[in-house]
Amino acid sequence: MRIGFDKAFIILIKVLTLFSLLLLSFIIIFVFKEGYIFFKEVPILKFITGTTWNPLSDPRNLSIFNIILATLYVSLVAIIIALPIGVGSALLLSGYVKERPRLIIRGLIDIIAGIPSVIFGFIGLMVLVKFFEKFFDFPSGESVLAGGILLAVMVLPYIISTCDETMDKLYRKHSPAAQAMGISKIYILRTIVLPQSLRGIVAATVLAFGRAMGETMAVMMVIGNAPIMPRLLGKCQTIPSLIALEMGMAEVGSLHYHALFAAGFVLMVILLMINVALYYVKRSLNR
Amino acid sequence: MKRLWRILICLSLIFTMVLTGCASQTPQAPAAQEEGNDANKEFRGEITFNGSSTLAPVISAIATEFIEENTTWDKVDSNFPDKNISIYVSAGGSGAGVKAVLERTTDFGMLAREIKDEEKEKIGDVNEFRLGVDALTISINPENPLAQIRDNLTKEEVKKIFAGEYKYWDELDSSLPHREIVVVIRDLSGGAHEVFQNSIMGDTQIRADAIQSPSMGALVTKIIENKDAIGYASFGMVNQNKGKLIPLKVDGVEPTEENIVNGSYKISRPLIVVKRGELTAPQKTFMDAIMSERGAEIIEEMGFVPVR
Numbered sequence: 001m002r003i004g005f006d007k008a009f010i011i012l013i014k015v016l017t018l019f020s021l022l023l024l025s026f027i028i029i030f031v032f033k034e035g036y037i038f039f040k041e042v043p044i045l046k047f048i049t050g051t052t053w054n055p056l057s058d059p060r061n062l063s064i065f066n067i068i069l070a071t072l073y074v075s076l077v078a079i080i081i082a083l084p085i086g087v088g089s090a091l092l093l094s095g096y097v098k099e100r101p102r103l104i105i106r107g108l109i110d111i112i113a114g115i116p117s118v119i120f121g122f123i124g125l126m127v128l129v130k131f132f133e134k135f136f137d138f139p140s141g142e143s144v145l146a147g148g149i150l151l152a153v154m155v156l157p158y159i160i161s162t163c164d165e166t167m168d169k170l171y172r173k174h175s176p177a178a179q180a181m182g183i184s185k186i187y188i189l190r191t192i193v194l195p196q197s198l199r200g201i202v203a204a205t206v207l208a209f210g211r212a213m214g215e216t217m218a219v220m221m222v223i224g225n226a227p228i229m230p231r232l233l234g235k236c237q238t239i240p241s242l243i244a245l246e247m248g249m250a251e252v253g254s255l256h257y258h259a260l261f262a263a264g265f266v267l268m269v270i271l272l273m274i275n276v277a278l279y280y281v282k283r284s285l286n287r
Numbered sequence: 288m289k290r291l292w293r294i295l296i297c298l299s300l301i302f303t304m305v306l307t308g309c310a311s312q313t314p315q316a317p318a319a320q321e322e323g324n325d326a327n328k329e330f331r332g333e334i335t336f337n338g339s340s341t342l343a344p345v346i347s348a349i350a351t352e353f354i355e356e357n358t359t360w361d362k363v364d365s366n367f368p369d370k371n372i373s374i375y376v377s378a379g380g381s382g383a384g385v386k387a388v389l390e391r392t393t394d395f396g397m398l399a400r401e402i403k404d405e406e407k408e409k410i411g412d413v414n415e416f417r418l419g420v421d422a423l424t425i426s427i428n429p430e431n432p433l434a435q436i437r438d439n440l441t442k443e444e445v446k447k448i449f450a451g452e453y454k455y456w457d458e459l460d461s462s463l464p465h466r467e468i469v470v471v472i473r474d475l476s477g478g479a480h481e482v483f484q485n486s487i488m489g490d491t492q493i494r495a496d497a498i499q500s501p502s503m504g505a506l507v508t509k510i511i512e513n514k515d516a517i518g519y520a521s522f523g524m525v526n527q528n529k530g531k532l533i534p535l536k537v538d539g540v541e542p543t544e545e546n547i548v549n550g551s552y553k554i555s556r557p558l559i560v561v562k563r564g565e566l567t568a569p570q571k572t573f574m575d576a577i578m579s580e581r582g583a584e585i586i587e588e589m590g591f592v593p594v595r
Contacts, residue, residue, distance in 0.1 A: 054492065055476050056484065125505070130512055139467035139515055142498055225474070225499035235496055245474040245501055252386045256476060 031268060034261035038062075041255060047262060053227040053237075055246070055256040062259040066229050068266065070144065070236035074219060075212035077148025077232070078155055079205055085152075086159030086208075087194075087201055093160070094167040095189045106161065113157040121221035124150040129222055142224030143233050150218055155208035162207060166200030167193050199281060206278045210271055216240035239267040332360055332370035334570055337377050338384020338397030339478060341421060341503070341521070342558050345589045346397060346577070350374035352585070353576050363572050374573065381478040385410075388563050394570060398559045400478040414562040416574060419586045419593040422522040422555040423483055424534035424542045426507075430514040431456075431533075432463055439536040445487055448517060451494030456515070470497040471509045471518030479503065482556040483519050487537075507532065519554065522547065523590020547592050558591060 039047070042062060050063020089109075093102050128149060132141030170193045178188045224235030225245055243260050250257040336346050354374065360367035379387075384396035385406050399421060407413050425445055427433055433456065440448075447453045449470055456463040472493060473479040484493070500506035500518075507524045510516045511531045522542055525534050534542050537554065546552040566574060576582055583593035 125508070126512075133513060140469040140498060140509075140513060220501055221505065224496075225501075226496045228495045235498060237499075245499060246476050250382060250476055252382065252389070 028268070031261055031265050034258055035265040038255060038258035038262040042259075047259075048266065051229065053242075055250070055259070060255060062255065064227075064239070064242075064263050064266065066227050067237050067239055067242055067263070068270075070223075070230040071213055071238040071240075071267070071270075073230045074144055074147040074151060074223065074236065074238055075209050077144060078151035078212045079209055081148060081152035082156050082159055082208060083201075083205060086156055086204065087163055089156075089160050090163035090167050091189055091194065093164050094171045094193070095185055106164065109157050109160050112153070117154065117215060117218040118221075120150055120154055121218035124218060124222040138233065140224065140235070142222055142235050144223065144230050144236050145232050147219045147223040147236075147238075150222055151212045151215060154215060154218065155211050158208045158211055159204045162204035163197065163200055166197040170196050199284060203278060203281045206274055206281060210274045210278070213238075213267070213271060213274070214240060216244050220244055239263050330360075330368050330370065330569070331567065332368075332569065333373045333375065334395070334573055335375045335377075335393045336395045336397055336560070337379060337387040337393040338395075339381045339399035339558075340378040341399040341478070342397040342418070342560070343376050343378035345418070345558070345586055345591065346374075346560075347376045348585050348589065349577050349582050350376060350573075352581075353573060360569060364568070367569060372569075382476075385561070388561060391563070394562065396561045398478070398557075398561060400481055400556050400559075402559060402561060410561070410563050412564045414564070414566065416560045416562075416578070417557055417594050418560060418577060419558045419583075419591045420547055420555050421558055421591050422542050422547045422552055423479060423519040424522055424525050424554075425517065425537055426510055426520040426525060426532045426534045427517050428510055428514040429531065429533050431517075433460070434533045436460065436462060437535075438533075439539055442487060442538050445537060446489075446491060449483075449488060449493050449497070450491045451496075466515050469509075469513055469516040470494060471506050471516050472497045472499055473503065473506060473519075474499050474501070478556065479519065479521070483554060486554045521590070522555075522592065526590045544592050548594075558586075 047063055048068065049065050050061070051065045052061035052063055053067060054061045093105060097105065124146060128146050129141035132138045132143065132146060171188070174188055174192050178192075219238055220241035223237065223241065225237045225241055226235040227237045227242070228235065230236035243264055246256070247260055250260060336343070336350075354372050357363045357372060359369050359371055361369045363372070377393075378397075381398045381400050384393075384398055385402070387393035388396035389406075389409055402413070402415065425440060437460070444453075444459060448459065448468055449472070451470075453459050453468060455465050456468055457465045459468075470493075472483070475493070480493075498509065500509060503521050503524055506518050507520045507528060510518050510520060511528065520532060520534070522534075525532060525542075536542075537552070540546055540552050542552050542554075547555055560574075560577070562570070586593040
């Protein structure tokens with residue numbers, strides 16, 4: 001009787017796992033299929049390297065080089081801002097804060113990850129963008145920098161928790177010996193913990209980069225959505241914001257509609273590459 | 288015993304999932320059928336709307352009132368059975384509305400633009416209902432000095448501003464400060480932009496670095512927040528934010544209700560509901576409610592100009 005239940009249960013979990021795998025492959029196949037129709041009409045190289053996106057002109061110009069570049073640019077700015085803050089906080093948390101307050105602070109930081117992105121976008125629009133306009137006298141505050149700062153706040157929890165995990169382990173391992181020898185905390189943190197957790201920091205960066213690239217709503221509200229060559233203080237448009245903005249209006253089955261799927265496919269490929277990179281970094285980390 | 292529970296819970300989870308799958312399709316499935324002679328078929332107490340995000344709140348408001356007043360269909364008309372009235376409104380843009388009608392996933396499609404001939408052809412048997420007109424006003428921030436010296440822009444000037452030929456305000460009028468003009472638009476493929484493109488821009492391209500707002504609300508907020516901004520705010524939004532942004536005359540025609548209805552103010556778009564084929568009896572009663580005097584009042588309250 002028991003064996004029968006066991007077998008049934010094994011079959012059940014197998015079916016459920018298969019189901020989730022099927023779901024993933026279905027999404028990839030669907031996006032590729034819709035995008036493929038576009039690639040048949042416009043060569044993929046032209047799509048990626050051309051700089052003009054204008055679905056209304058005749059003939060249509062549907063190329064996303066500027067948009068890919070902007071997606072990478074905004075995420076890069078976010079990482080540059082978030083990484084020092086994140087690594088610094090993680091060092092402090094693992095070395096200087098006691099166990100209980102540390103858990104509480106980490107819990108609070110993790111809450112940042114749970115705030116809906118529309119809220120971030122709204123704050124960005126009303127505070128950040130306005131700040132740029134008022135104090136720096138920009139004609140309009142929507143810029144790559146505004147998007148980068150906003151994203152930096154959003155990816156910070158990912159960087160802190162990933163780094164803190166590695167650093168805490170390292171610190172606990174070396175701290176008794178160091179204390180016995182009378183070496184100061186800051187010295188261990190600087191010369192042992194920081195260099196040895198380099199791989200953890202890289203993994204955190206890659207993870208945060210992927211998160212930043214896929215973020216849609218918050219970014220869409222503060223970057224101005226103009227598909228031009230991105231400059232740090234100029235407007236830009238990212239792939240997720242392009243899709244979110246235009247999908248509702250694109251006529252179904254038109255070239256424009258399929259171009260949006262193609263853009264989504266490009267984003268997915270980039271994210272996939274980042275995730276594969278993350279896998280290799282993590283594997284070398286475990287060695 | 289523990290195992291048994293585990294399996295039971297898993298099975299019930301799967302079962303619920305299967306059931307959920309059924310539920311989401313129920314309202315759609317009947318819509319997929321041809322509804323020719325509704326008297327012969329089973330009575331359907333559900334009506335679904337899908338499409339323009341401009342029109343969705345209007346239909347929602349009318350539907351809420353309609354449901355609160357009657358609750359069940361037999362109170363609307365004694366011939367109808369005693370069934371609850373349910374009206375579902377979902378927004379996804381005019382394009383999505385047409386798509387939903389085409390795919391028969393909705394009863395009515397809501398459009399905030401003229402229905403294209405090719406779309407009419409694809410749908411085939413189209414029933415169109417004109418509810419009102421939404422006009423786009425060329426609006427600026429009240430702090431913009433332009434508001435003091437002029438209340439009128441010619442069509443040519445509007446075109447040059449949005450095309451990027453005038454980059455700074457002093458190029459429009461030499462008494463204005465040398466500050467960059469911030470052009471705010473809706474997304475290029477949206478219904479609102481299409482109206483603007485057709486009535487003002489023609490074949491001229493809009494400047495590439497214009498800010499594309501994800502919604503009309505965001506566009507209006509941008510104009511209210513930025514004193515160098517100019518954009519096409521909808522007539523309704525301008526009325527709701529009176530004093531916070533200033534609509535300008537175009538070619539001497541002021542965007543007033545009268546000018547919009549008689550067609551002398553050109554930058555406007557119709558609000559249309561489309562249906563494939565004939566209306567069933569309950570659908571017809573609800574449509575009558577929308578077209579009634581009270582319906583027109585609600586449309587007006589929402590800031591649009593009803594067709595009376």
